Structures are given as C-alpha cells and as structure tokens.
Amino acid sequence: MANKLQSTPRADGFRMPGEFEAHKGCWMIWPERTDNWRNGGKPAQKAFVEVAEAIAKYEEVTMCVSQTQYMAAKEMLSSNIRVVEMSNDDAWMRDVGPTFVVNDQGDVRGVDWRFNAWGGLVDGLYFPWDKDDQVAKKVCEIENIDYYSLESFVLEGGSIHSDGDGTAIVTEACLLDESRNPDLSKEEIENTLKEYLNVDKVLWLPNGIYLDETNEHVDNIVHYCAPGVLTLAWTDDETDPQYPLSKAAFDYLSNEKDAKGRTLEIHKIHIPDEVLITKEESEGVDSVDGTLPREEGDRQAASYANFYIANNAVILPLFGDEKHDNQAQETLQKIFPDRDIVGIYAREIILGGGNIHCITQQQPLG
C-alpha cells in the first residue's frame, strides 16, 4: 500500500540520491503522440526500445504503455523488460515520474510534483496533461512506495540534478519562468527544493541549452557524475548562440562551492554539430494547434549531457557526428572508468524535444 504523506523528506530524513548511486531499476514511457513523434511514433519507438534494452543489461526496466500500444510494445521489447499498462499524454518519464528519495535505513519514497506540460497555459507543449500528472503517483502505487505530494508546486524531474550530498543544481531560465510557479519568489522556490530534496545548497545556472523547449532544463546542460564532479555542455564556437549560455554556466560553476565546500570539477563536453530537422522529418509530424510546430530546418537542443547513469554503465546519446560523438564517449570513459559507456544513436529522441535522460527515471536501490 502506498500512502500519501503529509510531512516533507527533510523532516523525515530522506534525501534525493545522486543518479550515480545504486539503482533498483529504471522507468520509461512508450512514445506514441503523433503530433510530437514522426511517422506515428514508429521510429521513436525503435529508439526507445534500444535505450530500454541497453539499460536492461544493467538494471531492471519497466516500460509504461497505453492500452492502445500495449501489445505492440510487448512485441517489440524483450521479455526481461516489465511492461505495465498506464495512460499517459507523452513519454517523458524524467519529468512526469516521481523523484525518488532515500533514507539511511534503505527506505525509498517518492515525491510527486505538479506537472503542467512544461508551462501550462503560458507556454506548455500540449493540452491537456492530466494523465501525465497522474504518472508519479501510479508508479509509487505499483511499487508500494509512500509519497509526498505537492498540490501546487510545478516542477519537472529534468529541471533538477542532485549530488546526493547536500547540493542541487537548477536553471533560473526554467525554475523562475512565469509558466511554473509565478507566485513564488526565488527564495521560496529554493526553500521548497531544500525541503523536498533535502539539500542545503542550490546552485542556480542562468541558462540551459539554446532552444530547449523545456525552458532550458538543467539536465540538458550539466550532469552530476559524483559529488563535486560535473559534465558541462560546451562549444568553442563563440559565434554559436550556445556559447554565451555555456560560458556563463562555466564561469558561475567555477566560482561556486557546493554545500560541502568543494570546488567543482567541471568536464566540458562539446555539443554536436547542429542537428536540424529535415523536410521529411517535419512532414512526418502531425501539425496540431497548441503543440509546438516541427519545421524543416529547426535546430534541435542536442547535447551529450543528457545521458543516463545506470548501474555499471552510462547510456549516452549519439548524433552521428563522429568527432564529437567520439569525444563525448572518451570524456565519459575517463570520468567513469568502471562503467561501460554505451552510445545510442538518439536522433529520433531529440526530434521529440529531449533525450535519453529525459525519457528515463531511476529508482534507487535504497
């Protein structure tokens, strides 16, 4: 039985662990929205299968699938991947799933934030989003995990990173956007994070990745690899619109210390060459009023920082840019010498507006 709790993780001694800590498994959602995924979602489904199968070599994977697609997903996934039927509005488990928290006794609980499709009626990416907003609670119920539920605080899992050791990192562009919690001050938002992630310090990057449709989620520009150790999406091209955003993040992080007083070790990972939507890709997406158009030539917010850390592995998006794909793999192998670095060609995922980190949510071992 999963109970809705009235207290907070901080009051109860629970904290959000780092993604690099041990996992029980990983949760995903099957893509099928034809106004977000081209060609009826088929190419994206193949990419999601590749990601799920890669992660399943290292930890349990559960795929949540609508009733309509349930049998098709079962057919495409190996039998070691658990498939559960769950309604959804789209496929971004990082953002709609629970943020799991753990205590020192090994208990695991969930945090169920309010979800408004990355901006509600201000600049949300679809309407309605009520099914997505139910996903976190349903995951906790399936796992018999008690959960904290925030009735009005809007937040997506991709807009926070935790080092598991007292520090969280976010972007001002996303968390202070008028489409999330316009009635709260920066201090009130920070205090909510401190209470529900159980951190003592929040690092505020000004921005994320250029043209990121989530209002610049932190998980697309940086990733905690260990306490005090971060990757940062970078470009050496000073004429690229990403340059000032990454430079500002680098300067900020270089001059900050984390909650434990550490200077941060920052590993720059160069972004891939521009990923632009082709005519064929654009034509494959249903054009629906109220959702973001996918026009030929549109630049995608492609970044290697959007990787997923699994038990003993890192699942890394690749973009078919040999030079930068290789550099990203090499940098991550140095940071994670004991983990396999598994690259997956992720163009079909970035065409939907996010990447491998955005479509996964780790459940800690506790």
Ligand code: KQY
């Ligand atoms: O990047 C993410 N965390 C989600 C992106 C959502 C895009 C919807 N089109």
